[in-house]
Amino acid sequence: MLVVEDDASIREVTALGLRRAGFRVDTAVDGRQALVAWRAHPVDVIVLDVMLPGLDGLEVCREIRRTSQVPILMLTARTDTLDVVVGLECGADDYLRKPFDLPELVARVRSVLRRASAPVASSTIEVGGLEIDPGSFVVRRDGREVALTATEFRLLLELARRPGQVFTRELLLDLVWNHSFLGDSRLVDVAVQRLRAKVEDDPAHPRLVRTVRGAGYKLSTG
Amino acid sequence: MAGRAVAPGRLRRRLTIAFVLVAGVSAGLLAGGTGLLLRQSWLDASLHQAAADARYQLVLAGQFLPLTEQRGTDLLTSFEGSGRHVVLVDGPTRPSHPAYAPTLGGRLRATVAEGQLGYQRSAPGTRPRLLVVGGRIPGSTAELYVITEEDGIAADVDQLRNALLAGWVLVVLLAAGVGHALARRTLEPVGRASRAARALTEGLLATRLPVRGRDEFSDWAASFNEMAEALESKIAALSAAQARERRFTADVAHELRTPVTALVAAASLLREHLDQLPDDARPAARLLVGDVVRLRRLVEDLMEISRLDTGRERPSIELVDTSALLHRIVAARGWSARVVISGEAVALRTDPRRLERVLANLVTNAVEHGGGEIRATVAGVGPLVVVEVTDQGPGIPAEHLPRLFDRFYKVDPARSASGSGLGLAIAREHAALLGGVLSVRSDPGAGTRFRLELPAHGPDGPPGGVPRPAGHVDVDTTSPTGGAG
Numbered sequence: 001m002l003v004v005e006d007d008a009s010i011r012e013v014t015a016l017g018l019r020r021a022g023f024r025v026d027t028a029v030d031g032r033q034a035l036v037a038w039r040a041h042p043v044d045v046i047v048l049d050v051m052l053p054g055l056d057g058l059e060v061c062r063e064i065r066r067t068s069q070v071p072i073l074m075l076t077a078r079t080d081t082l083d084v085v086v087g088l089e090c091g092a093d094d095y096l097r098k099p100f101d102l103p104e105l106v107a108r109v110r111s112v113l114r115r116a117s118a119p120v121a122s123s124t125i126e127v128g129g130l131e132i133d134p135g136s137f138v139v140r141r142d143g144r145e146v147a148l149t150a151t152e153f154r155l156l157l158e159l160a161r162r163p164g165q166v167f168t169r170e171l172l173l174d175l176v177w178n179h180s181f182l183g184d185s186r187l188v189d190v191a192v193q194r195l196r197a198k199v200e201d202d203p204a205h206p207r208l209v210r211t212v213r214g215a216g217y218k219l220s221t222g
Numbered sequence: 223m224a225g226r227a228v229a230p231g232r233l234r235r236r237l238t239i240a241f242v243l244v245a246g247v248s249a250g251l252l253a254g255g256t257g258l259l260l261r262q263s264w265l266d267a268s269l270h271q272a273a274a275d276a277r278y279q280l281v282l283a284g285q286f287l288p289l290t291e292q293r294g295t296d297l298l299t300s301f302e303g304s305g306r307h308v309v310l311v312d313g314p315t316r317p318s319h320p321a322y323a324p325t326l327g328g329r330l331r332a333t334v335a336e337g338q339l340g341y342q343r344s345a346p347g348t349r350p351r352l353l354v355v356g357g358r359i360p361g362s363t364a365e366l367y368v369i370t371e372e373d374g375i376a377a378d379v380d381q382l383r384n385a386l387l388a389g390w391v392l393v394v395l396l397a398a399g400v401g402h403a404l405a406r407r408t409l410e411p412v413g414r415a416s417r418a419a420r421a422l423t424e425g426l427l428a429t430r431l432p433v434r435g436r437d438e439f440s441d442w443a444a445s446f447n448e449m450a451e452a453l454e455s456k457i458a459a460l461s462a463a464q465a466r467e468r469r470f471t472a473d474v475a476h477e478l479r480t481p482v483t484a485l486v487a488a489a490s491l492l493r494e495h496l497d498q499l500p501d502d503a504r505p506a507a508r509l510l511v512g513d514v515v516r517l518r519r520l521v522e523d524l525m526e527i528s529r530l531d532t533g534r535e536r537p538s539i540e541l542v543d544t545s546a547l548l549h550r551i552v553a554a555r556g557w558s559a560r561v562v563i564s565g566e567a568v569a570l571r572t573d574p575r576r577l578e579r580v581l582a583n584l585v586t587n588a589v590e591h592g593g594g595e596i597r598a599t600v601a602g603v604g605p606l607v608v609v610e611v612t613d614q615g616p617g618i619p620a621e622h623l624p625r626l627f628d629r630f631y632k633v634d635p636a637r638s639a640s641g642s643g644l645g646l647a648i649a650r651e652h653a654a655l656l657g658g659v660l661s662v663r664s665d666p667g668a669g670t671r672f673r674l675e676l677p678a679h680g681p682d683g684p685p686g687g688v689p690r691p692a693g694h695v696d697v698d699t700t701s702p703t704g705g706a707g
Contacts, residue, residue: 098483101486185574
């Protein structure tokens with residue numbers, strides 16, 4: 001995995017903790033170095049600080065997303081809600097606010113990795129013009145393949161397993177992100193937006209992934 | 223609002239009435255005096271003329287001397303023929319015309335009897351009004367009274383009175399109009415000033431009064447403007463200072479975050495290996511790990527309160543199950559054995575993350591500073607959802623309650639608590655953002671109860687929200703018999 005963090009203390013202690021947890025860790029100190037390292041050595045997961053000198057974390061995230069659906073976990077030092085949402089919209093799978101607990105970081109990293117490699121039921125699900133193949137992590141829309149991140153795929157899969165059922169944000173947080181206790185429901189909202197942008201004909205008027213006001217989301221079978 | 227007990231416009235009415243009274247009384251006196259004087263002078267002139275005429279007629283009457291029955295008749299006929307009504311008294315009283323035969327008064331007769339010219343006027347109101355001037359015909363004992371009609375004068379006097387009355391009414395009306403306008407113009411600056419003062423009260427600090435002319439009001443307006451100016455600059459300075467202070471807090475919190483992050487991560491590595499440390503290093507390492515936890519909490523609370531200060535985040539409202547939230551809060555901290563949660567299922571629309579912050583801070587506060595069994599109850603009371611967190615600890619002395627929600631306020635400064643001193647301040651700010659009220663009651667010796675009231679339909683929900691200003695903090699103490707549980 002790759003840890004991108006400009007502060008030496010945080011970078012070292014984070015790498016130390018992750019190595020102790022059994023990961024092989026590369027580090028980068030800024031955005032440019034991160035992209036170089038990523039291109040030279042594609043990894044399974046990236047832990048990315050938002051505030052980086054030069055090319056910031058958001059740009060790095062966007063750049064990586066152009067070619068890869070690798071799980072990305074953002075570390076945010078900013079307090080603004082807006083930055084969290086922007087980070088998620090750039091394609092990050094999850095985020096952690098500083099200061100964070102090392103065990104929590106390890107748990108989140110494991111969680112995004114599990115999503116990316118979960119051995120789920122292999123039977124293909126067909127719903128609303130979508131063909132979801134959990135075995136090969138492929139979603140086809142009208143025969144063409146749609147590139148989804150692991151998180152988006154998992155979200156779609158959970159919804160598609162019980163079409164028509166209303167999922168609360170909390171339930172989705174638990175199912176998809178493994179957030180055990182009152183996570184941030186905006187995580188769900190932003191992921192749903194991103195998913196709609198990829199699978200809906202008209203993302204502004206979603207036909208498939210419907211919002212149920214005051215409750216949550218459901219996959220419409222109609 | 224006691225200052226506004228006098229209804230607007232009352233002073234104006236009073237001024238107008240005073241103006242009308244002064245104008246009415248003076249115009250009335252003037253008109254009355256003029257009328258009386260004119261009437262008197264008309265009557266005097268009439269009398270003079272009549273007296274002169276009577277003297278002449280008495281001389282003429284001398285031609286009919288000596289008076290016999292026949293000559294008396296001739297005299298009467300002659301006078302009547304010249305257009306004068308007379309009364310001849312020569313023994314019997316003989317009027318020249320039966321319609322003009324006034325009773326000759328005793329005083330008149332007495333005056334005439336003394337050889338002088340005398341007169342009498344008929345009583346006011348009688349018609350025709352007659353002026354009788356009489357005297358003795360020279361060289362005889364006979365008396366002749368010449369009668370003049372004064373109806374013309376009476377009519378003139380009536381007309382004059384009517385004219386004066388009409389004039390007076392006109393003057394009074396004019397005075398009322400002018401007085402009203404004057405009072406209005408005079409009092410207008412007062413009204414303007416009170417409107418300006420009200421605008422200042424409502425926070426429109428740029429409010430100023432126009433300074434026109436050079437009278438007392440313009441002086442007043444100038445001083446008012448100076449006051450507003452001073453107020454505005456003082457408030458601007460205060461809010462600038464407050465903004466600086468808040469920015470400083472935010473900066474401090476922000477700058478602390480990076481080293482604290484590294485510390486927290488390092489401490490959690492250290493914690494896992496406490497057992498492998500040499501015996502003499504272990505206590506220090508344990509202290510270090512514990513203090514890093516405290517430092518982290520302080521920094522996070524500081525960041526939260528500075529986020530609340532900027533007020534940029536709007537609550538995101540959802541339907542929340544308050545009891546379930548309480549259960550999760552307690553379970554996440556491993557306090558299920560210490561905290562008893564009870565209550566009904568009530569629908570509450572609010573921001574779950576903010577509600578979680580309020581409830582978690584109240585429960586944490588009860589566990590860390592209270593004691594005994596801690597109860598958390600949820601109830602629907604009308605349009606409100608009420609959450610109460612009660613402990614059976616030592617309670618809080620009454621003098622501390624008003625400042626309990628202040629930042630960094632500690633009931634016992636000597637007691638080194640694990641809290642940051644910001645928890646209750648944060649809880650209050652979140653409660654206010656949710657349109658709610660956070661209050662506290664405490665019985666020293668029996669425990670403390672925090673009460674959170676939230677509008678069930680959310681901060682901007684339909685009518686029936688908390689009928690008090692948001693963010694208001696109630697503080698009261700109960701009597702020792704009041705009970706806290």
